[in-house]
Amino acid sequence: MNLRIPGPTPVPSSVLQAMTKPMVNHRGEEFANLIVSxxxxxxxxxxxxxxxxxxxxxxxGGMEAAVVNTLSPGDKxxxxxxxxxxxxxxxxxxxxxxxxxxxxxxxxxxxxxxxIAAKLDEDPSIKAVLVTHNETSTGVTNDLEAIARVVRPHKxxxxxxxxSAIGALELKVDEWGCDVVVTGSQKSWMIPPGLSFxxxxxxxxxxxxxxxxxxxxxxxxxxxKYLDKKQNPYTPAVSLYYALDEALRLMMEExxxxxxxxxxxxxxxxxxxxxxxxxxxxxxxxxxxxTVTAIPMPNGIHPKxxxxxxxxxxxxxxxxxxxxxxxxxxxxxxxxxxxxxDLDDVLNALRVxxxxxxxxxxx
Amino acid sequence: MNLRIPGPTPVPSSVLQAMTKPMVNHRGEEFANLIVSxxxxxxxxxxxxxxxxxxxxxxxGGMEAAVVNTLSPGDKxxxxxxxxxxxxxxxxxxxxxxxxxxxxxxxxxxxxxxxIAAKLDEDPSIKAVLVTHNETSTGVTNDLEAIARVVRPHKxxxxxxxxSAIGALELKVDEWGCDVVVTGSQKSWMIPPGLSFxxxxxxxxxxxxxxxxxxxxxxxxxxxKYLDKKQNPYTPAVSLYYALDEALRLMMEExxxxxxxxxxxxxxxxxxxxxxxxxxxxxxxxxxxxTVTAIPMPNGIHPKxxxxxxxxxxxxxxxxxxxxxxxxxxxxxxxxxxxxxDLDDVLNALRVxxxxxxxxxxx
Numbered sequence: 001m002n003l004r005i006p007g008p009t010p011v012p013s014s015v016l017q018a019m020t021k022p023m024v025n026h027r028g029e030e031f032a033n034l035i036v037s038x039x040x041x042x043x044x045x046x047x048x049x050x051x052x053x054x055x056x057x058x059x060x061g062g063m064e065a066a067v068v069n070t071l072s073p074g075d076k077x078x079x080x081x082x083x084x085x086x087x088x089x090x091x092x093x094x095x096x097x098x099x100x101x102x103x104x105x106x107x108x109x110x111x112x113x114x115x116i117a118a119k120l121d122e123d124p125s126i127k128a129v130l131v132t133h134n135e136t137s138t139g140v141t142n143d144l145e146a147i148a149r150v151v152r153p154h155k156x157x158x159x160x161x162x163x164s165a166i167g168a169l170e171l172k173v174d175e176w177g178c179d180v181v182v183t184g185s186q187k188s189w190m191i192p193p194g195l196s197f198x199x200x201x202x203x204x205x206x207x208x209x210x211x212x213x214x215x216x217x218x219x220x221x222x223x224x225k226y227l228d229k230k231q232n233p234y235t236p237a238v239s240l241y242y243a244l245d246e247a248l249r250l251m252m253e254e255x256x257x258x259x260x261x262x263x264x265x266x267x268x269x270x271x272x273x274x275x276x277x278x279x280x281x282x283x284x285x286x287x288x289x290x291t292v293t294a295i296p297m298p299n300g301i302h303p304k305x306x307x308x309x310x311x312x313x314x315x316x317x318x319x320x321x322x323x324x325x326x327x328x329x330x331x332x333x334x335x336x337x338x339x340x341x342d343l344d345d346v347l348n349a350l351r352v353x354x355x356x357x358x359x360x361x362x363x
Numbered sequence: 364m365n366l367r368i369p370g371p372t373p374v375p376s377s378v379l380q381a382m383t384k385p386m387v388n389h390r391g392e393e394f395a396n397l398i399v400s401x402x403x404x405x406x407x408x409x410x411x412x413x414x415x416x417x418x419x420x421x422x423x424g425g426m427e428a429a430v431v432n433t434l435s436p437g438d439k440x441x442x443x444x445x446x447x448x449x450x451x452x453x454x455x456x457x458x459x460x461x462x463x464x465x466x467x468x469x470x471x472x473x474x475x476x477x478x479i480a481a482k483l484d485e486d487p488s489i490k491a492v493l494v495t496h497n498e499t500s501t502g503v504t505n506d507l508e509a510i511a512r513v514v515r516p517h518k519x520x521x522x523x524x525x526x527s528a529i530g531a532l533e534l535k536v537d538e539w540g541c542d543v544v545v546t547g548s549q550k551s552w553m554i555p556p557g558l559s560f561x562x563x564x565x566x567x568x569x570x571x572x573x574x575x576x577x578x579x580x581x582x583x584x585x586x587x588k589y590l591d592k593k594q595n596p597y598t599p600a601v602s603l604y605y606a607l608d609e610a611l612r613l614m615m616e617e618x619x620x621x622x623x624x625x626x627x628x629x630x631x632x633x634x635x636x637x638x639x640x641x642x643x644x645x646x647x648x649x650x651x652x653x654t655v656t657a658i659p660m661p662n663g664i665h666p667k668x669x670x671x672x673x674x675x676x677x678x679x680x681x682x683x684x685x686x687x688x689x690x691x692x693x694x695x696x697x698x699x700x701x702x703x704x705d706l707d708d709v710l711n712a713l714r715v716x717x718x719x720x721x722x723x724x725x726x
Contacts, residue, residue, distance in 0.1 A: 008386040016383040023371040060597035096577040194600030234423035237557030
């Protein structure tokens with residue numbers, strides 16, 4: 001099977017094998033060594049000396065953790081949304097009582113840093129800016145470096161959903177000044193879903209000290225106290241740590257620069273291939289994502305029909321659209337454990353299938 | 364290694380192997396079949412026709428889910444605590460703004476159903492009774508059937524932490540009338556940590572409809588809406604579903620009655636062996652747990668020293684005490700994938716080690 005959705009992503013066989021190791025005491029020495037070792041290597045890929053915590057949860061749990069540890073009910077949060085996952089961030093903040101000011105951009109476009117700066121200048125009471133690094137629903141990558149630059153001079157902290165980005169797309173957490181950064185295990189990290197990783201800067205800790213949203217499971221303070229003892233406050237997802245240990249070994253072997261360059265190269269390669277078929281890309285090339293590509297459906301073809309044929313005849317799994325793009329696009333993931341050959345498979349299959357569905361490909 | 368802590372518990376090799384299956388689309392047909400199949404079999408072991416939801420989290424996450432879906436800030440909750448995990452339930456409820464009335468029993472004793480009844484009769488405004496089924500920190504099993512009987516006539520719902528019990532100890536969710544029941548994957552279910560299972564009764568849903576504590580990740584309504592589509596609201600921990608699928612197959616093969624009987628037999632067998640050595644059991648036999656045994660340290664021996672020798676010389680991992688019992692007991696788990704031989708190993712090692720530490724064993 002060629003699993004070409006933007007997560008869960010394919011898992012290398014040595015990583016799958018790592019999960020067959022027997023359980024250990026999560027308060028014992030083996031686990032202590034493991035949690036220290038994976039946390040240190042995550043810091044390397046996050047390019048940070050901030051604290052990083054590993055939660056037994058999906059990425060959405062990490063987003064909830066980021067919100068409830070940095071805000072109080074009634075606090076103003078500026079949520080920058082360019083798609084479905086930006087909207088999710090706003091919903092989480094609202095559910096916990098934040099006063100959300102939403103800055104929406106058209107789905108398929110990236111966020112304008114100047115508009116964010118204007119909002120912050122207008123309202124100095126804004127406590128946090130919540131932003132999606134890479135919007136999985138539209139295949140758009142925000143210019144996070146530029147966004148961070150306009151947020152940094154303000155009192156507000158910058159909270160980043162980098163679930164489908166960091167580890168595959170450049171994010172210099174410390175250099176850019178990102179206060180809380182969230183990701184999920186099933187994307188660039190090449191392991192199964194079930195872990196989220198969250199980094200917290202000193203400015204993030206200052207926000208934590210004021211934040212009154214209720215929390216127990218997600219509490220950063222508790223996570224920190226136990227990590228200092230090389231433990232998790234409650235039972236960690238041990239087998240996924242084994243997977244992470246091996247996946248990080250593979251990533252270190254390829255080098256951070258190598259992993260980032262591969263995603264850049266393959267993203268560009270895939271988009272060129274799509275355009276050569278005569279299809280278009282939802283995102284402008286300037287902000288197109290190197291982890292997932294969203295492709296508007298050619299006239300008259302339903303994504304469900306295309307996806308069914310790819311699945312049944314070619315064993316290729318691509319994703320549909322989400323929310324308001326549900327019937328309008330299909331999406332191809334190229335994040336984590338992915339090669340040029342995997343993408344050639346998709347392009348070759350499209351070259352065969354699309355004409356049958358009435359769309360004459362160019363190449 | 365003989366991992367004799369009360370979780371994570373040893374995982375059968377076929378369950379470990381099941382986790383090496385490749386990832387699938389969590390919104391596709393294979394996963395749809397899987398989530399339906401495991402949920403149905405969980406209902407069989409829960410002896411319920413209530414809804415059951417699977418969260419990507421540890422058991423503590425399931426406890427938080429149980430609280431935030433059934434209570435509003437200011438609601439009165441009666442928390443019955445017989446140890447460290449009962450205290451945790453109270454802390455979670457307090458963090459989210461419940462007005463907690465705590466009913467504490469001495470560590471090592473079980474809860475008195477009559478005392479619970481008295482509290483409920485005294486204060487009809489109590490919205491929920493939170494209780495631990497099996498207290499992992501003391502090796503005591505509450506008489507949940509009797510507790511449920513006294514709660515049932517009241518308006519209050521019964522919320523049960525059965526993390527280290529259900530699946531190994533009898534819990535008839537429907538017959539006894541337990542409204543919300545929580546467990547974790549790493550105990551009786553013989554799979555690695557990372558999933559929690561939560562059942563919700565019709566009375567539990569009535570509480571949900573009134574409950575105003577903030578929630579997104581744990582929201583039962585959202586879980587239900589997506590489960591109706593054979594999905595999870597956000598990415599599920601796919602590899603742990605593979606493990607669960609295989610573990611449930613093994614449990615069905617042994618039969619529910621067989622699994623329960625084995626835990627009863629081995630619990631009793633182990634306690635007898637401990638007593639034959641001249642050691643005592645923290646719990647009275649009447650309420651002693653069949654999943655974990657807490658053993659007071661013989662005079663002058665520190666649990667750390669005993670545990671170190673068992674680990675280094677015998678490759679046997681037992682647990683220490685928690686909270687106020689930290690230096691006073693050691694605990695041996697016999698839940699999930701456990702045989703008589705595993706327990707004989709522990710008894711034989713104790714027979715050798717204790718005299719060296721100055722305690723003359725009887726047998």
